[in-house]
Amino acid sequence: MTEPLRVLVADDEPLAAERVALLLDRIDGVNLVGTAGDGEAAVRMTEALSPDLVMLDIAMPGLDGIEVARALSSIAQPPAVIFVTAFDQFAVAAFEVAAVDYLMKPVDPARLALAIDRARAYLRQRADEDASPTVEAEGRYLEEFWASDLSGLVRVAARDIDRVSAERDYMRLHVGARSWLIHHSMAALEEGLDPKLFVxxxxSAIVRRDFITGFSRNPSGRWIARLADGEEQPVGRLYADQVRAMAGR
Incomplete structure (x- = not known):
């Protein structure tokens, strides 16, 4: 039997927190493990209770919801995060901290159920990634990623990624003019992406090999990769051998 989804609700408005709690009680397989009235309490309770999902208001005294999400991302096994707010102007900031979903108050029961399903899918994917054999043992590489955006979860095929750039504890996947944040380390992506396709x-940067159109040197002698979208990517000194290998030198 699937383990219940353990949820913590953080909202400085008691009536709003109570409404979310009542709605969660109607959803099968969901256990409310606690409620927090401010951002600092949300962080403390998450560390103490280890919920699978934290539902965060954004406008809270002390730490706001965005700051709480950033703090939670640094713990060993961070929970999934869903924002519940009366303000729609924070949506972009919410997904920059890899929120699973973004709900507007008053919360619609059907919309909440969909958000819970998205949280379950996110947690299943993360568990599968953690439990999967190493690349060397399995002889295969990552083929896809699931990333959050305003519509929910989006599948990003690994072969479509032009480049990856690091942003603090997150990695940004660039595909054409679009990009998505995922919670991976650069080292894990370097290991998981096929080295025949990526370098x-x-x-703080991995690039698809056929997205590189050439190399040049700057006045200090440092290699610069020219990319197909017109951007330039400096090559770290530790990775200069990669350039020479690609150029057959």
């Missing part, structure tokens, strides 16, 4: 050029 690491910097401690």
């Amino acid at each position: 690491r050029l910097h401690r």
